[in-house]
Structure formats: C-alpha cells, structure tokens
Amino acid sequence: MIESLRNTPLLSELSDTQLQRVAARGVRHCLDEGQWLFRQGDPARCFYLVESGQIRLFRLAPDGAEKVIEIVSPGQTFAEALMFLKAPRYPVCAATLAPTVLLAIDAQDFAAMLRESMDTCFVIMGALSRRLRGLIGEIDNLTLHTAKSRVARYLLAHCPEDRRAFALDVRKGVLASRLSVKPETFSRVIKQLTDDGIITIHGAHITILERIALGELAELTATSELGSVPGEIATGAMP
Template structure:
C-alpha cells in the first residue's frame, strides 16, 4: 500500500511508520467522477478523508435551500476529521467532486484509538484543527468586511502565492469559486473582465495568467 499521500498530509506528519500503517489498516480508496457526492449533509459519519487527486468542494445548505461553498479541498489536504470529536456523528456539510478525483477514507474509530494512545499525536491534531478554524474565521472576516473586488483579488493573490506562480489553472468552475467568495457568477465574470481590460490578467478557459502581480496586490490596499 502506497502511503505517500498520507505522509505528505500535515495531519499525519507526527506518525511513525507503525502508527501510519495502523491508521491506514482499513483505508478505503474512493474514486469520484466530477459532480458525484462522497457524502451529504446529515449522513452518518464513520470516516474522514484525505484528497489523493482532484478537488473536493464542501458545501452547506442555507435555511432557504441555497448551496454555499465552505471550502475547496486539494491533494494532500484532509477533511471531515473534526466530526470524530462531535457528539452527533453526522457530516455537517456535503462533499462533492469538482473534477474527477480520488480520496482516501480512514475510519474515525481506528484513528481515535491512536489519539487516545499518544498524547503528542492528539496535540498535533488539535493544532491542525485550530489552524483550520483560524483560517476559516479569517476568511469569514474577509467575506463580510470587504467588497466583491477585494474578495476576488485576495483569492487570486492567494492562488499565486500557493502555487508560487502567476500562471494558474482555476481549481473549480467560476460558479463554484464565486460561491466560495460569496459573490454571484455574473459579478465574478464582470470583475474578471474589468481586470482583463486593465491588462492585469488574461483568462483563457480555466487558464489564468496574472500579468502584473504588483498591480493586483495594490487592489487589496485600495478596497
């Protein structure tokens, strides 16, 4: 069994080889075609997951039935691990493949046993979950305190910094990214066109090139 994806996931970085093998003893490899759901909001939760390839979006339905994208999970990242600590063992979100993807499913029961036996591992996981919560809080602040231009530009700058490149392949269709940013697809397209007309970026299909990263960052100071 190839455990490289798990070894490269921050959640598992504190495990030695024996612990990693134990965690993966009943690991399930799950291929998902684009658009297929791995689980839905309210389903019973017995596993958490690591993305091996592709992109998974986590969504939640609002009170009026509107779908909101909460996170987009990429290769090497884990999701749904916090559910093992909840009293109600049910997924609070829906997980759906944005593109053809493969995820690795690990049982909550087995991993929780490792946490119980190794306090250092438990503290490591607590730190990872805290960092994720902190990141989401920061994201909520940006979405609630800033306008649509700032949200889109902040996203694009973050993607450039994540990939260390100004040539990007958008991780999801524009409507998914727009939902993640709390704007409409029409607003997303209008803002992209504005940035294109100003020569800041170019977009062909899903391929986006930032011509002037400095100018893009300047928008964050203006808005």
C-alpha cells in the same frame, strides 16, 4: 497508502506504527466527476484524505441553492474534527469536481489511537488549531473586504510571485460561490480587471500583468495575509 498518509500535514508526524494502523483501517474510493460522497446530515463515521482530484463541500438552502464552503485539493483532509463529537453527522454535502481518489479513515479507531498517546493528541490539536486560525482569517476576508478584493486575493494566492500565469482549476460558478459573490458579480470583476489592464484571460488561463495593482485591490498589508484566502487552507477542511 502509507506514503499518502505520511505526506499529509495532519498525519505527517504520526509514527510508522500509527500510520500502519490508520492504513489498515483505511479504504480507498475512486469517484467520477459530479459523484456525491455524502449528504448533509449523514452519520460521520469517517474523515477523508484527497489523493487526487477535488472535492467541493457545500450546504443546500431550502430552495436547492448551493453555498460552497470549501474546495478540497490533493493532500488535504476534511471532516477530521467531527471525530471528537458524540454521534456526529456531516454538516455539509460533499461531491467531486473532477474524477477523484480519496482515502476514508475510520474516525472511531483514529480517536481511540489518540487516547493511547498524549503526544499524538497534541500533534493533531496543533494541526486543528492552525485550521481554526485559517478559518478566522477567512471570516475576516469574507466580511471585511469587497467582492473585488476577494477576487484579487484569490488570483494572487493562486499565482506564485515567480510566475505570471495560471489556470483556474474550478468552474467559475463554483469559485464565485466559494468567494461569496454572485456569478454575475464575479464575471463583472474579472471584466473590470481585464479592461484596466491588470490581467488577461483566455478560457481558464489567467495572466497577471500588474501584480502591484492587483495587490492594492486585494487590500493586502503583508504577503502572509494570502494564507487566509478561501481555498488556501492547507491543514484540512470542514471543522
């Protein structure tokens, strides 16, 4: 458990003593695919680290429709900022997209540890500030770019420059919600990219044939902009 904590961006600069304290209060959970972790409005007593699998964070509309807010992957934490609120409650629901192992970290005890060390406070503040910067970039991506641009950005962000192919690790409907496009719009964009010879797709496997053309559709001005693509924020999830 300590090694999992040490390899997490949010916690990587904690001392061995602090990591041991966090691990002593931590609880490992093993969840099946589709299992709920918490619901919107539940008391927020813990924040979480995903060790394996995936968690989707989403809000429920009055009609029962879901809006995916974040997809949390291994090595990422979520709900950590809630520890700074009085009587916090989770603002979203959380459920697994695959069999998942995660660590529940006692938020109250972690906050108490922060009060004992100003240096630790600054470390956590730095991580949360990077998270905020990522969220600002995501707002820009969702409000200033077209659906085709958002899909193109996602594809580029998930395929390193030294590779041409990758496999989608989430269902297309979940991904469409994450990118704030309708499932039919997502399918139409993928078909257009395929018809134009920019990508090929076989099941969940996507091959990028024309990276430059895809970059033009993504409306990128610099490679670093890829860091603001939804699902690519590595310092945590859910403010």
